[in-house]
Amino acid sequence: MQLQDLYRDVILDHNRHPRNFGPLPEASASIEGFNPLCGDRLTLRLRLVDDRVDDIRFEGQGCAISTASASLMTEAVKGKTRDEALALFDRVHRLLTDDSAEIDDAKLGKLAALSGVREFPARVKCASLCWHTLASALKSPAPLPGPSVSTE
Amino acid sequence: MSTIVRARPPRAFDVDAVRREFPVLARTVHGNPIAYLDNGASSQSPECVIAAVEGYMRRHHANIHRGVHTLSQEATGLYEAARDRLVGFIKAASRHEIVFTRGATESVNLVAQSFARPTLRPDDEILITHLEHHANIVPWQMVAQQTGAKLVVAPIDSRGEVDAQTVEALMSPRTKIFACAHVSNALGTVLPVERLVASARRRGIATLVDGAQAVPHMAVDVGALGCDFYVFSGHKMFAPTGIGVLYGREALLERMPPWQGGGDMILTVSFDGTVYNALPYKFEAGTPNISGAIGLGAAVEFLDSLDLGAAHAHEQALLEHAHAALRSIPGLGFIGTAREKVGLVSFVVDGVHPHDLGTILDRDGIAIRTGHHCAMPVMEFFRVPATARASFAFYNTFDEIDRLAASVERARRLFT
Ligand SMILES: Cc1ncc(COP(=O)(O)O)c(C=O)c1O
Numbered sequence: 206m207q208l209q210d211l212y213r214d215v216i217l218d219h220n221r222h223p224r225n226f227g228p229l230p231e232a233s234a235s236i237e238g239f240n241p242l243c244g245d246r247l248t249l250r251l252r253l254v255d256d257r258v259d260d261i262r263f264e265g266q267g268c269a270i271s272t273a274s275a276s277l278m279t280e281a282v283k284g285k286t287r288d289e290a291l292a293l294f295d296r297v298h299r300l301l302t303d304d305s306a307e308i309d310d311a312k313l314g315k316l317a318a319l320s321g322v323r324e325f326p327a328r329v330k331c332a333s334l335c336w337h338t339l340a341s342a343l344k345s346p347a348p349l350p351g352p353s354v355s356t357e
Numbered sequence: 358m359s360t361i362v363r364a365r366p367p368r369a370f371d372v373d374a375v376r377r378e379f380p381v382l383a384r385t386v387h388g389n390p391i392a393y394l395d396n397g398a399s400s401q402s403p404e405c406v407i408a409a410v411e412g413y414m415r416r417h418h419a420n421i422h423r424g425v426h427t428l429s430q431e432a433t434g435l436y437e438a439a440r441d442r443l444v445g446f447i448k449a450a451s452r453h454e455i456v457f458t459r460g461a462t463e464s465v466n467l468v469a470q471s472f473a474r475p476t477l478r479p480d481d482e483i484l485i486t487h488l489e490h491h492a493n494i495v496p497w498q499m500v501a502q503q504t505g506a507k508l509v510v511a512p513i514d515s516r517g518e519v520d521a522q523t524v525e526a527l528m529s530p531r532t533k534i535f536a537c538a539h540v541s542n543a544l545g546t547v548l549p550v551e552r553l554v555a556s557a558r559r560r561g562i563a564t565l566v567d568g569a570q571a572v573p574h575m576a577v578d579v580g581a582l583g584c585d586f587y588v589f590s591g592h593k594m595f596a597p598t599g600i601g602v603l604y605g606r607e608a609l610l611e612r613m614p615p616w617q618g619g620g621d622m623i624l625t626v627s628f629d630g631t632v633y634n635a636l637p638y639k640f641e642a643g644t645p646n647i648s649g650a651i652g653l654g655a656a657v658e659f660l661d662s663l664d665l666g667a668a669h670a671h672e673q674a675l676l677e678h679a680h681a682a683l684r685s686i687p688g689l690g691f692i693g694t695a696r697e698k699v700g701l702v703s704f705v706v707d708g709v710h711p712h713d714l715g716t717i718l719d720r721d722g723i724a725i726r727t728g729h730h731c732a733m734p735v736m737e738f739f740r741v742p743a744t745a746r747a748s749f750a751f752y753n754t755f756d757e758i759d760r761l762a763a764s765v766e767r768a769r770r771l772f773t
Pocket of ligand 1: 397398459460461462463490492493538540541542567569570590731
């Protein structure tokens with residue numbers, strides 16, 4: 206496994222120019238993710254309208270993998286229903302942790318760029334932090350300020 | 358005819374010869390020779406340490422202090438000989454002052470619970486510094502909570518130094534314990550412990566020095582230092598994991614109640630009461646890490662065989678070389694620029710998160726530590742979430758540092 210498989214152009218690009226980065230006024234949920242191993246912190250804010258992710262933005266400090274993963278995630282789930290977004294969480298989770306999970310470009314789109322991460326076990330948590338944070342926000346849309354999610 | 362007086366050349370340190378003693382240094386990682394620059398987290402073991410542990414496992418293994426049979430007596434002899442080696446290593450006054458523990462962390466916890474907890478009263482103060490490892494923070498927070506005592510934290514400055522006068526100003530009549538690192542694991546700073554310990558003693562304050570990062574780099578003399586407690590871990594000084602030392606002044610250890618109860622720490626047990634064993638066994642409940650202690654004894658023997666002055670000079674030369682090689686990388690900033698440092702550089706690179714750096718360096722066979730280094734208050738002080746840290750031992754080379762710098766530069770180019 207080569208470094209270029211981990212740091213693909215899509216990842217480098219989303220790290221350099223994260224999409225949907227910044228505060229979100231009128232969020233219906235705000236939730237913090239924390240990876241105690243590396244100190245990565247992430248705040249995810251989303252606005253659900255009729256059970257659909259109307260808008261989603263994130264803020265925080267993290268490595269290229271966690272920043273790119275969060276950036277790609279916000280793009281991917283915007284406009285999706287809660288169930289669709291949770292189904293995507295399951296698919297990405299398998300992609301990151303299950304060596305035999307197929308990499309279905311059609312279903313994953315740009316998210317397929319994260320598939321290199323599973324060859325770097327020490328980095329899986331970096332990529333999955335934002336997704337766990339999203340899942341917990343969607344499963345229990347908490348009033349502000351939301352509870353904290355940890356990858357430990 | 359005039360005579361030219363030549364300065365004696367600096368003693369050469371034969372790195373190649375030393376490296377041959379460390380089997381792991383011959384391996385490769387991802388197809389590259391390993392450059393092991395994570396000695397601050399855990400250092401590698403020389404052949405003689407591995408052989409001592411193996412020899413014990415193969416020929417002498419038995420429980421200690423409790424068998425009349427030959428193996429038990431041999432194991433006891435090896436274990437206690439290791440203790441004697443440690444007496445000499447830190448110049449303790451007697452073998453009663455060397456307690457084997459799991460490591461620096463357990464040693465601090467032992468002192469917090471067995472020494473501090475029974476003596477602290479509400480509003481007493483425990484004084485530490487801002488650059489401590491979590492192992493020298495959390496046990497004090499716990500005992501503060503248990504007793505109502507207060508934790509007072511002496512500041513550091515922008516270089517990562519601890520100013521002795523500032524600390525002294527915080528020593529008050531309420532201060533009962535002063536605990537500080539001898540060397541910072543996150544910054545490399547060598548603290549002015551001689552002066553700080555002396556100041557504390559003059560005020561009747563008990564002192565603990567966390568020597569985890571000092572013992573691999575310098576000769577330590579606890580008698581001259583004058584501290585009440587000194588703690589360190591074997592695995593940072595070329596010995597196995599799971600073994601460490603609590604040095605305590607005998608008179609204090611004598612007065613302290615045992616920490617954990619069990620076998621070995623007692624003389625007699627009945628349901629009416631128990632008579633505790635003498636020092637140091639009072640603090641070594643249960644079957645200890647016998648092989649670890651034997652390995653630690655062998656590591657001390659190895660260090661005794663080195664020219665420590667030359668080894669230290671080599672490490673300082675590595676440090677200087679690292680500063681020079683890394684300084685030229687655009688966007689690289691050092692975290693911790695104390696005037697007196699051990700061979701350790703903590704740094705950040707604009708646009709490159711330390712974790713990505715760690716992964717990229719690993720592919721080049723270079724092992725460094727990235728993260729908060731169990732010193733989150735230090736990270737907060739310097740307003741960084743994490744740093745990359747290269748920490749050297751005497752077996753490291755200038756070439757390894759050149760590889761480090763080249764690899765960091767490659768990573769920077771990838772991300773910017
Ligand atoms: C300064 C310092 N103190 C204490 C410790 C804790 O050592 P251990 O984890 O071996 O108990 C460390 C280890 O990183 C350290 O660097």
